[in-house]
Amino acid sequence: MNEFDFYNPSDEFMRSIRLSELLPQQPPFVMIDCLTHYEKDKVVSETTIRETNIYVEHGVMQGYGLIENIAQTCAARIGYINKYILKQGIQIGYIGSLKNLTIESLPHTDDVITTEVTVQDEILGMILAKAIIRKGNQLLVNADLKIALKS
Secondary structure, eight states: OOOOOTTSOOHHHHHHSOGGGTOSOOTTSOOOOEEEEEETTEEEEEEEOOTTSTTEETTEEOHHHHHHHHHHHHHHHHHHIIIIISOOOOOOEEEEEEEEEEEOOOOBTTOEEEEEEEEEEEETTEEEEEEEEEETTEEEEEEEEEEEEOO
């Protein structure tokens, strides 16, 4: 019997993962619905904007909610690696810096957004990454960030 390849999981498997097993955040502070894709240096999450989200005001997800969405997509990647590849517990990370942030548009209630985080470099507990958020083909947010992992 072959072992499951957690380095190359199917998108179906990714969607089936309970985020509570990967994230230090718990409801109502979870800003992503599911992971849809994983590669060593790239992860994609999907989120439906809900009126009940604490960062939605007057039917619009605010910019700081989108930044938290990016941070949690990064955290879910780290959680996936720790749980399925390294067989460790949840690890806390902190945004060390956010640069070149461009918010083109804010999503509304019931919009589905995808957040893609691509790791540029990872060394000594620091992750340099590029993040983009889209609604369909429309670019909403573009940012570069540094994440520091708590040891």
